[in-house]
Amino acid sequence: MAWSVKRAIVVGASSGIGEAIARQLAASGAEVALVARRKEELDRVAESIRTAGGKAFVHVHDAAHSSEAAPLFDAIVTELGGLDCLVYAAGVMPEIVEGEFDFAKDRAMVEVNLLGAIAWCGPAAQRFSAQKSGTLIGISSIAGERGRRGNPGYCTSKAAFSTWLESMRNRVSRDGVNVVTIKPGFVDTAMTRGKKGLFWLVSADDAARMTLALAAKENSAAGFVPGRWALVALVVRSIPSFIFRRMNF
Template identity: 50%
Template sequence: MADRFGHALVIGASSGIGEALARRLAGEGTRVALVARRQERLEKIAREINAAAGEQRAFTFVHDVLNRDEPPLLLQRIAATLGGLDLVIYAAGILYRPEDGEFNTEKDLEVLEVNLLGAIAWLNPVAERFAALGHGTIVGIGSIAGDRGRAGAPAYNTSKAALATYLEALRNRVSRTGVVVVTIKPGFVKTPMTADLGKLPGAVSADRAARLIVKRMHRRAVTAYIPERWRLISWAVRAVPSWLFRRLGV
């Protein structure tokens, strides 16, 4: 296992998995930059982290990932504030599930803007910075939802499939520079995103997910299913032929 991370940036740190990751990393002694839109939430989380640490370990930066020209400068500001940067996690995401018969282009495109284009706008400058330094870890929070196109959330599925492909390509681009790129594919996690979806099979808490994700980051996993049993489930789901998948209506 690699040493703990010294300085981390979590984009999408104001709730759910990103918040749990920020808290866990700070608990290991990492100085963490928390990025999201909701300033009050970020400040509350930072206050709690800093009180628990007995020193300032969390720093907040309000940012909307739709503002894709901001990451290069914000990245420099964050690294200067933290005193370095060796881990960046892109956890920002939204889920939109259309009603039967609803085809809402505006909402579908917003899902792609947040889950995919925001990730590219952040992780390109991060990769450039890390490649020049010759080290650093980049983590993208994908989803098992990206492993198959489903009737329930087409743009979400698409965003996560494309994110996984982008992360694979990024990993290949920086493979000779010492930079590590980790793709995380959680199954169901109990967070505000899934709060309205009813009972979800095998759902884990955000804390448990964060603990498993941090472990896999330290081990420099390429693609980590969270928890690991989803790898087998995903393999089985991908093996179902299209005609049958369509009839199952999932």
């Protein structure tokens, strides 16, 4: 594979898809900065990367505190001596029950899934644009393809993140920057554990492998993980609104 990452930041590296991506990047030779809130989980991931012969650094950060992202980004880039790849995998999806209208939950999703994402991906895009290389990977979701009744805040945050990544791709890919939007279907992580109605469930390791394989193509694109969700997205997007609002999807 021509694509090689020597220095990476993974935001949301303490569990699930972000953890798996961090491990796989480290296994392929990258020094990885692991960012999230739970220090003990970050230490666990870092320790296992080091035990396997890799290099990892831990930085505790709450992505909801978006004003702290740019200074921390700069500090980590200095620590790593440069940057080839930033992965934004942090995300929250609180349970929303039928008839619930909870602004605090909506706000948390927008703060972490969208504002935190922009706060981290913006400085990375700027840096990659200036150095004429680099890969920016955003973990969005198929949930952003349509406004589903179950969780308006989550769908909104992911639709907006996908759009932001598309805009940034159109802005910086001409500078040689690889901007990759990942839209997973159902992945077996803490976020989905115990949820009903899941199908085509893949492991976090498999989702990470597919994510990095798409990024390695270096063709600045959006992709579904696994790819068969593209068909679901096509169908879901083509359902007229007057029918979609009657569905429980």
